[in-house]
Amino acid sequence: xxxxxxxxxxxxxxxxxxxxxxxxxxxxxxxxxxxxxxxxxxxxxxxxxxxxxxxxxxxxxxxxxxxxxxxxxxxxxxxxxxxxxxxxxxxxxxxxxxxxxxxxxxxxxxxxxxxxx
Numbered sequence: 001x002x003x004x005x006x007x008x009x010x011x012x013x014x015x016x017x018x019x020x021x022x023x024x025x026x027x028x029x030x031x032x033x034x035x036x037x038x039x040x041x042x043x044x045x046x047x048x049x050x051x052x053x054x055x056x057x058x059x060x061x062x063x064x065x066x067x068x069x070x071x072x073x074x075x076x077x078x079x080x081x082x083x084x085x086x087x088x089x090x091x092x093x094x095x096x097x098x099x100x101x102x103x104x105x106x107x108x109x110x111x112x113x114x115x116x117x
Contacts, residue, residue, distance in 0.1 A: 038078070045082060046113035053114075064101040064110055073097055083109055 039045035053059060057066035068076055070090070076099045080086035085106025089098040101107055 039082075042113055043116060046116055049079075049110060050114045059107070059111070062102065062104075062107075064107055066099045067091075068097050068099065070095045070097055085109065 037048075039048045052066050052068075053064070056068070057064065066076075066079075073088070076086075076088045076097055079099060080088065083101070083106060085103050086099055086101045089100060091098055101110060
């Protein structure tokens with residue numbers, strides 16, 4: 001496989017994975033940094049998402065992608081839980097993960113939150 005190949009960690013929102021390929025510890029609490037900056041309501045969540053997307057993400061025609069450092073895996077799981085949508089991918093040979101939303105309902109939710117509605 002070449003650099004940049006993505007290994008998919010598929011897990012529906014809210015369900016625990018039984019896959020042995022997933023060895024990332026997402027059940028631990030968020031770091032102190034994240035605890036202080038965690039969105040408390042939908043208005044804060046919308047602003048938080050807008051910042052993450054602006055930093056290293058994009059919204060395309062049929063998907064949203066946000067790239068995070070692998071140390072932020074718990075943040076990706078937190079976002080998936082709060083939004084109710086999303087897949088988390090480990091990017092092979094990189095210290096990065098990708099949070100992706102493909103479902104139309106999930107994209108609508110994110111756009112609504114970002115717009116502050």
